[in-house]
Amino acid sequence: MVEVTSLFIFALFLIFLAVFAYLIPVGLWISALAAGVRVGIMTLVGMRFRRVPPSKIVSPLIKADKAGLKITVNQLEAHYLAGGNVDRVVNALIAAERANISLPFERAAAIDLAGRDVLQAVQMSVNPKVIETPVVAAVATDGIEVKVRARVTVRANIDRLVGGAGEETIIARVGEGIVSTVGSSKSHKAVLENPDYISKTVLDKGLDSGTAFEILSIDIADVDVGRNIGASLQTDQADADKRIAQAKAEERRAMAVAREQEMVAQVQEMRAKVVEAEAEVPKAMAEALREGKLGVMDYYNMQNINADTQMRDMIAKSGEAQSDGHEDNKGHK
Incomplete structure (x- = not known):
C-alpha cells in the first residue's frame, strides 16, 4: 500500500x-x-x-x-x-x-x-527599385507608330504605404504619359531624335501622387518604329469608298437592266399588236371584195406593188452583201 x-x-x-x-x-x-x-x-x-x-x-x-x-x-x-x-x-x-x-x-x-x-x-x-514597363505603343501626329519601353526608378514612401497605390498604378500612369507625349509630337522623328523629352515630360506630371512610391527618374530604355497607322487607315478608308462605289454601280446596273427588260416587254407587246393588226388585213380585204368596195384589178395591182417592193428589197440586200465582201477582201490583201 x-x-x-x-x-x-x-x-x-x-x-x-x-x-x-x-x-x-x-x-x-x-x-x-x-x-x-x-x-x-x-x-x-x-x-x-x-x-x-x-x-x-x-x-x-x-x-x-x-x-x-x-x-x-x-x-x-x-x-x-x-x-x-x-x-x-x-x-x-x-x-x-x-x-x-x-x-x-x-x-x-x-x-x-x-x-x-x-x-x-x-x-x-x-536601395531604390527599378520597375521596367512593358512595350508601350503610341502614334505620333504623322501617323507613325512608336514603341517605347521605359525603366522607372522608385523609392518606397513610408508615409504613404498604408492606402497608397502599388506598382501597377505606376506602370499604368507612366504608360499613359508616354502615349500622350508621343501623340502630341508632330513627327516620330522628333521622338527618335530626343527620347529624353518623353522622360522629362512624363516626370513633370507628378505620377507618384497617391502611390506608395516616390519616382526618382524615368529612363527610356528602347524606342522602335512600328507600323504606319496613318497609311493603314487611309488604305482602309479607300477600300471602304471602293466598296461603296461598287455597290452604287451595281445598283445603277440593276436599274438599267430592269429598264431594258421593260423596254423589251413593251416592244414585244407592240409587235404582238402589229401581228394582230396584220392578221386583220386579209379579213378586211375579203370583206371589201364581197361588198364590192374593192375590185379584182385593184387587188392584183396591189399584189404587183408588193411583189415589186419585195424584189427591190432583195436586190438592195444582195448589193450590200457584195459591197461588204469586197471590203473584207481588200482588208485581207
Whole structure:
C-alpha cells in the first residue's frame, strides 16, 4: 500500500513538472534575464493562457533591446494577436534605425497589418527599385507608330504605404504619359531624335501622387518604329469608298437592266399588236371584195406593188452583201 502511494505521488510530481515546464519556459526566461530584458514569469504564464508562443515575443524583444529600441511586451503581444508578423516588424524597425529613417512602431505595425512587407519597404527606401514597363505603343501626329519601353526608378514612401497605390498604378500612369507625349509630337522623328523629352515630360506630371512610391527618374530604355497607322487607315478608308462605289454601280446596273427588260416587254407587246393588226388585213380585204368596195384589178395591182417592193428589197440586200465582201477582201490583201 505504501509503494502504491509513493508511485502515485511520484506521478503527480512528474505531471506538475510537465505543467510547470509548459507554463513557465524557464530557459527562455533565463535567456531574457541574461540579455538584460526583464520579463516576469507571470507574464510568460499569461502568454500561455492567451495562446501566444512566448518565443515569438521574447526573442524579438531581446533583439530590439540590443538594437536600442524601446518596445514593450504588450506592443509585441498585441501585434501578434492582431495577426501581424512580430519578427518582421522588429527587423524593419532595426533597419530603419540603422538607416536613420523615422519609423515608429505603430506605423510599422499598421504597414504590416495592411499586408505590405514593411522590411522590404524600408530596404526600398535605402536601395531604390527599378520597375521596367512593358512595350508601350503610341502614334505620333504623322501617323507613325512608336514603341517605347521605359525603366522607372522608385523609392518606397513610408508615409504613404498604408492606402497608397502599388506598382501597377505606376506602370499604368507612366504608360499613359508616354502615349500622350508621343501623340502630341508632330513627327516620330522628333521622338527618335530626343527620347529624353518623353522622360522629362512624363516626370513633370507628378505620377507618384497617391502611390506608395516616390519616382526618382524615368529612363527610356528602347524606342522602335512600328507600323504606319496613318497609311493603314487611309488604305482602309479607300477600300471602304471602293466598296461603296461598287455597290452604287451595281445598283445603277440593276436599274438599267430592269429598264431594258421593260423596254423589251413593251416592244414585244407592240409587235404582238402589229401581228394582230396584220392578221386583220386579209379579213378586211375579203370583206371589201364581197361588198364590192374593192375590185379584182385593184387587188392584183396591189399584189404587183408588193411583189415589186419585195424584189427591190432583195436586190438592195444582195448589193450590200457584195459591197461588204469586197471590203473584207481588200482588208485581207
